[in-house]
Amino acid sequence: MARSSATAPDAFTGATPDNAMRDADRAEAAMVAADGTPLKRSLNRALRAQKLRALALIAPLLIFVLVTFVAPIADMLFRSVENDIISENLPRTVQALDNWNGEDLPDEEVFRALGADLVIASELRNHTRIGSRLNYEMTGISSLFRQTGRDVDDIGEIYADQFIALDEAWEEPSTWMTLMAADRWIEDREGWLRDAAEAEAAQDAAETREEARALDFDTPEPAFRISDLASEALPRTASIYSEFARVIQTEDEDSPAEEDPWNIVYQALYEDLSAGRGEGYEGEAAALIAAAREAVPQFEERSVRDFFLEEIDEDWADTQIWGTIEAFSDPYTAGYFLTAADLRLTANGIEAQPEGEQIYLMLFQRTLFMSLAIMFSCIALGYPIAFLLSNLPMRTSNLLLILVLLPFWTSLLVRTSAWKVLLQQQGVINDILVWLGVISDTARLALINNQTGTIIAMTHILLPFMILPLYSVMKTIPPHYVRAAKSLGATNWTAFWRVYFPQSVPGIGAGCILVFILSIGYYITPELVGGTTGTFISNRIAYHISTSLNWGLAAALGTILLVVVLVLYYLYDRLVGIDNVSLG
Amino acid sequence: MPDGHSQQAFVEFDRVQKSYDGETLVVKDLNLSIGRGEFLTMLGPSGSGKTTCLMMLAGFEVATHGEIRLDGREINNIPPHKRGIGMVFQNYALFPHMSVAENLAFPLEVRKIGKSEREAKIRRALDMVQMGDFGGRRPAQLSGGQQQRVALARALVFEPELVLMDEPLGALDKQLRETLQFEITRLAHDLGITVVYVTHDQTEALTMSDRVAVFDDGRIQQLATPDALYEQPQNSFVAQFIGENNTLEGEVVALEDGRCVVRLDASGEQIDAVPVNVSKVGDKTLVSIRPERVEFDPDWDERSLTLDAEVLEFIYMGDVFRTRLRIAGRDDFIVKTRNRADQTRLRPGQKVKIGWLPQDCRALDP
Numbered sequence: 003m004a005r006s007s008a009t010a011p012d013a014f015t016g017a018t019p020d021n022a023m024r025d026a027d028r029a030e031a032a033m034v035a036a037d038g039t040p041l042k043r044s045l046n047r048a049l050r051a052q053k054l055r056a057l058a059l060i061a062p063l064l065i066f067v068l069v070t071f072v073a074p075i076a077d078m079l080f081r082s083v084e085n086d087i088i089s090e091n092l093p094r095t096v097q098a099l100d101n102w103n104g105e106d107l108p109d110e111e112v113f114r115a116l117g118a119d120l121v122i123a124s125e126l127r128n129h130t131r132i133g134s135r136l137n138y139e140m141t142g143i144s145s146l147f148r149q150t151g152r153d154v155d156d157i158g159e160i161y162a163d164q165f166i167a168l169d170e171a172w173e174e175p176s177t178w179m180t181l182m183a184a185d186r187w188i189e190d191r192e193g194w195l196r197d198a199a200e201a202e203a204a205q206d207a208a209e210t211r212e213e214a215r216a217l218d219f220d221t222p223e224p225a226f227r228i229s230d231l232a233s234e235a236l237p238r239t240a241s242i243y244s245e246f247a248r249v250i251q252t253e254d255e256d257s258p259a260e261e262d263p264w265n266i267v268y269q270a271l272y273e274d275l276s277a278g279r280g281e282g283y284e285g286e287a288a289a290l291i292a293a294a295r296e297a298v299p300q301f302e303e304r305s306v307r308d309f310f311l312e313e314i315d316e317d318w319a320d321t322q323i324w325g326t327i328e329a330f331s332d333p334y335t336a337g338y339f340l341t342a343a344d345l346r347l348t349a350n351g352i353e354a355q356p357e358g359e360q361i362y363l364m365l366f367q368r369t370l371f372m373s374l375a376i377m378f379s380c381i382a383l384g385y386p387i388a389f390l391l392s393n394l395p396m397r398t399s400n401l402l403l404i405l406v407l408l409p410f411w412t413s414l415l416v417r418t419s420a421w422k423v424l425l426q427q428q429g430v431i432n433d434i435l436v437w438l439g440v441i442s443d444t445a446r447l448a449l450i451n452n453q454t455g456t457i458i459a460m461t462h463i464l465l466p467f468m469i470l471p472l473y474s475v476m477k478t479i480p481p482h483y484v485r486a487a488k489s490l491g492a493t494n495w496t497a498f499w500r501v502y503f504p505q506s507v508p509g510i511g512a513g514c515i516l517v518f519i520l521s522i523g524y525y526i527t528p529e530l531v532g533g534t535t536g537t538f539i540s541n542r543i544a545y546h547i548s549t550s551l552n553w554g555l556a557a558a559l560g561t562i563l564l565v566v567v568l569v570l571y572y573l574y575d576r577l578v579g580i581d582n583v584s585l586g
Numbered sequence: 587m588p589d590g591h592s593q594q595a596f597v598e599f600d601r602v603q604k605s606y607d608g609e610t611l612v613v614k615d616l617n618l619s620i621g622r623g624e625f626l627t628m629l630g631p632s633g634s635g636k637t638t639c640l641m642m643l644a645g646f647e648v649a650t651h652g653e654i655r656l657d658g659r660e661i662n663n664i665p666p667h668k669r670g671i672g673m674v675f676q677n678y679a680l681f682p683h684m685s686v687a688e689n690l691a692f693p694l695e696v697r698k699i700g701k702s703e704r705e706a707k708i709r710r711a712l713d714m715v716q717m718g719d720f721g722g723r724r725p726a727q728l729s730g731g732q733q734q735r736v737a738l739a740r741a742l743v744f745e746p747e748l749v750l751m752d753e754p755l756g757a758l759d760k761q762l763r764e765t766l767q768f769e770i771t772r773l774a775h776d777l778g779i780t781v782v783y784v785t786h787d788q789t790e791a792l793t794m795s796d797r798v799a800v801f802d803d804g805r806i807q808q809l810a811t812p813d814a815l816y817e818q819p820q821n822s823f824v825a826q827f828i829g830e831n832n833t834l835e836g837e838v839v840a841l842e843d844g845r846c847v848v849r850l851d852a853s854g855e856q857i858d859a860v861p862v863n864v865s866k867v868g869d870k871t872l873v874s875i876r877p878e879r880v881e882f883d884p885d886w887d888e889r890s891l892t893l894d895a896e897v898l899e900f901i902y903m904g905d906v907f908r909t910r911l912r913i914a915g916r917d918d919f920i921v922k923t924r925n926r927a928d929q930t931r932l933r934p935g936q937k938v939k940i941g942w943l944p945q946d947c948r949a950l951d952p
Contacts, residue, residue, distance in 0.1 A: 480677070482677060485644075485646055485679070487692070488645075488646075488665075489645075489672070489673035489750075491668075491670070491693050491696045491697055493696070494667075504683040505682065
């Protein structure tokens with residue numbers, strides 16, 4: 003018999019459902035609505051209100067998730083590259099180190115800058131934080147910084163004494179005010195003093211205690227402003243002095259007008275004057291400066307570098323320390339990621355960590371390997387159960403499903419602890435095996451505090467996540483496919499393997515993704531039953547978050563974990579296709 | 587048309603019974619023999635046991651009692667995949683993860699047929715159902731009609747002698763169903779295969795089959811050729827189930843050599859009828875008359891019977907007119923007349939006389 007038409011074997015011209023489908027396929031893309039606008043655009047316009055309403059419906063959840071979940075995680079992940087502690091607290095040192103050749107001991111300028119930075123940092127009590135940050139990269143720096151912070155105040159003391167010996171005016175805060183403060187600030191401050199006095203007078207005049215309290219004057223002193231004249235003539239002194247004024251005002255809530263300057267200010271003044279600066283200074287204290295300029299060459303000199311090495315700690319002669327400071331002077335660093343990959347950033351570039359300190363790559367490998375093992379044991383155990391469930395009558399399968407879900411209603415900790423009881427060497431399972439004669443009493447199996455323990459306990463915990471998607475997919479596979487396969491001559495096994503199994507693959511895919519991603523980030527169970535060989539990368543992350551407080555490294559490890567999961571997800575999508583994943 | 591009765595039986599059900607729960611029989615004492623090359627339809631309402639019979643033949647259900655023989659060999663204990671029976675399912679059951687060609691290759695692969703021969707057979711089978719260009723498609727990309735063609739090709743590609751079809755056209759629209767009915771019949775006769783076809787659609791059964799087995803309540807109510815089934819139903823179930831039917835309740839008042847007289851319960855009028863399921867005078871009976879055998883204002887000889895009727899409703903159906911009448915106390919008496927140029931179109935309320943030939947009026951069981 004001749005074929006009527008290859009493309010339309012059901013050659014009806016009427017409006018059958020089949021024909022309607024074919025017509026829809028054939029419909030042209032660029033349709034135009036009645037008013038001439040493209041159909042797509044008018045459709046979009048019509049749908050916009052609907053979309054806005056949908057957006058309004060999800061908005062509360064979206065905002066909740068963004069605020070409580072996405073933003074903190076993003077912030078946490080950002081810590082893996084964030085490194086502004088060095089550049090923020092040691093700005094002068096970082097700048098001075100630019101000229102350092104990286105091999106010799108840095109010169110006097112670098113030490114002077116470090117001295118100034120550390121005085122300020124220790125006044126702000128930041129020097130220990132810098133120390134612990136650098137300690138992640140080089141052991142021992144933390145104590146060096148703590149030690150230095152105690153002694154750094156004395157830098158410049160020798161010059162302070164000599165300046166004061168030269169002219170007692172140098173000891174007076176008022177002298178420094180005339181020298182350093184901007185005229186406008188002095189005016190502002192006078193106004194503020196007047197206000198304070200008025201407030202006090204009014205308070206004194208108040209009749210009751212409550213009234214007096216209401217008149218309390220709590221406006222802070224206006225923020226200190228350095229005079230332009232001073233910044234131009236004595237840049238270092240001006241810079242250090244304004245830091246001093248800022249710390250005095252914000253930290254101590256005192257006035258720079260009433261406080262003796264730090265020794266380091268005298269040091270800076272000496273540096274300025276001995277470098278020949280301050281010549282053109284024509285302010286009120288010009289005479290004082292001129293006198294000091296003349297006296298400075300006769301001053302007894304003390305190099306800051308020598309002070310560091312002799313008075314504070316000879317470790318400052320170690321160029322590795324300087325290399326570490328320089329290596330981590332950028333506000334962003336790859337250091338945490340390098341550490342997470344068992345590498346480290348040194349003055350000489352990137353190199354591998356010493357043998358004994360390489361743990362992270364091994365931990366990542368172990369996490370991946372064990373997650374895969376858990377995933378495969380979940381498939382092996384879950385597939386038959388899901389198959390049985392989906393082929394039983396509704397009543398029975400519901401009952402069994404409750405049994406599958408039962409573990410969900412028990413606390414995770416209880417379940418994991420139960421495994422401890424079952425799996426330990428003197429535990430139930432070993433006892434039974436010994437009693438059955440499978441193993442001898444002297445050769446009890448080590449089932450806990452190792453990888454076996456973690457795999458057993460986590461397979462049990464994650465099994466429902468494999469069974470449920472498998473079950474829901476298998477339930478949708480109609481039994482007539484297998485019947486059809488058998489009627490076509492397939493044995494039970496062929497019918498299962500060639501017809502049933504391929505259709506259950508979406509369920510396996512969904513189960514695998516769930517189980518794998520859950521287990522790769524699992525923490526509590528490996529912690530409890532994993533011992534030392536059965537722990538995951540997440541246990542290390544938790545350690546850095548809560549014990550070592552190296553949040554940057556924890557964030558880097560977490561980021562790598564996230565990226566690994568996303569890459570695997572992508573690979574899965576390419577290999578299996580994410581459309582093939584079905585939760586039922 | 588092959589005559590199934592006279593040939594040696596190809597498929598035989600011998601006193602087959604089936605029970606699912608051990609309390610009620612779904613199939614009660616089934617005896618049926620199907621000849622080689624015959625197209626036999628099992629027709630019946632849902633729950634009548636017809637699909638169970640098919641599944642027992644396919645091997646998906648085990649007979650509780652009795653023997654099923656295929657080509658003289660008992661197959662009760664042979665698993666389905668060794669029976670070599672082709673099967674077409676109502677919902678096509680095309681494997682969704684395989685292309686059309688792979689679906690067709692499946693039965694050949696499990697039979698270890700070589701690649702070149704396989705491809706030739708697939709091509710021939712697809713051409714046979716006019717789907718030659720669709721080998722690379724997935725079932726989901728095909729329309730319902732196309733899917734059923736592929737399912738048909740798949741059931742035929744391994745050249746089974748017996749093909750079972752379980753309501754294969756149930757999900758298709760009417761026009762497509764009619765085309766495929768024709769094609770399935772043609773293919774079955776061209777290939778000389780034996781077909782057991784299950785349906786609940788009587789038109790399908792009548793147009794396609796050599797013989798039809800009407801199932802009800804786990805039994806075959808009548809096994810006959812389509813014309814015999816329609817014109818000579820053996821009991822009132824068959825008469826009601828096949829085609830449209832007017833029934834009048836009555837009592838046999840006279841019975842002699844192939845004729846009987848029935849007094850209608852409602853009006854007391856006496857009519858002639860062919861006795862089918864009545865045995866003696868005084869039996870209660872249901873008299874059955876096909877709507878198209880009734881004439882208005884008949885001018886036959888005195889043997890024919892005329893009754894007074896009142897038109898209640900006139901329905902224009904295109905090729906036929908359907909008139910609902912009140913007759914002998916009943917108001918659901920239907921008369922079908924062809925849409926001829928001279929055919930009068932009755933109006934509701936009109937009084938008419940109607941009549942029919944005694945041989946068209948069958949006295950069946952009540």
